Amino acid sequence: MRxxxxxxxxxxxxxxxxxxxRVTGQSAKDNATLPRPRVExxxxxxxxxxxxxxxxxxxxxxxxxxxQRTRRELYTVRLPVVAHVLADDDAWLDGFCPAFVAALPRGxxx
Numbered sequence: 639m640r641x642x643x644x645x646x647x648x649x650x651x652x653x654x655x656x657x658x659x660r661v662t663g664q665s666a667k668d669n670a671t672l673p674r675p676r677v678e679x680x681x682x683x684x685x686x687x688x689x690x691x692x693x694x695x696x697x698x699x700x701x702x703x704x705x706q707r708t709r710r711e712l713y714t715v716r717l718p719v720v721a722h723v724l725a726d727d728d729a730w731l732d733g734f735c736p737a738f739v740a741a742l743p744r745g746x747x748x
Contacts, residue, residue: 639684639715639717640681640717643679643681643717643719644661644679646742646743647661647677647679647719647721648661649741650738650741650742650743651677651738651741653737653741654734654737654738654740654741655733655734655737656675656676656677656734656738660673660675660676660677661676661677661679662676662677662678662679663678663679663680664678664679664680664722674724674725674726675723675724675725675726675727675730675731675734676723676724676725677721677722677723677724677738678721678722678724679719679720679721679722680719680720680721680722681717681718681719682717682718682719682720683718684715684716684717685715685716686713686714686715686716687713687714687716688712688713689710689711689712689713689714690710690711690712691710691711692708692709692710692711693709693710693711694708694709695707695708695709723735723738
């Protein structure tokens with residue numbers, strides 16, 4: 639799940655104009671020597687919720703007596719991710735942020 643989230647953020651940042659190697663995990667406290675602009679990704683605690691949502695229903699008429707089988711989704715996972723955009727140039731930051739959000743794929747919560 640974290641790999642997918644990191645890859646999505648890396649692709650969106652690259653589409654918005656940031657080099658791919660500038661997307662990193664959360665750095666140590668002394669990060670003055672790391673190059674800017676960059677995006678730091680922080681993963682928060684995952685939450686699992688039991689759902690029981692129906693995915694599929696099939697009827698088997700060849701069986702005696704006829705049987706109906708139901709497949710259910712058991713859990714959903716929520717992984718909150720925080721992306722910190724660090725830059726020294728305010729003009730670059732004003733152009734990057736809207737382009738970054740627009741480059742995120744549809745179907746993801748923001």
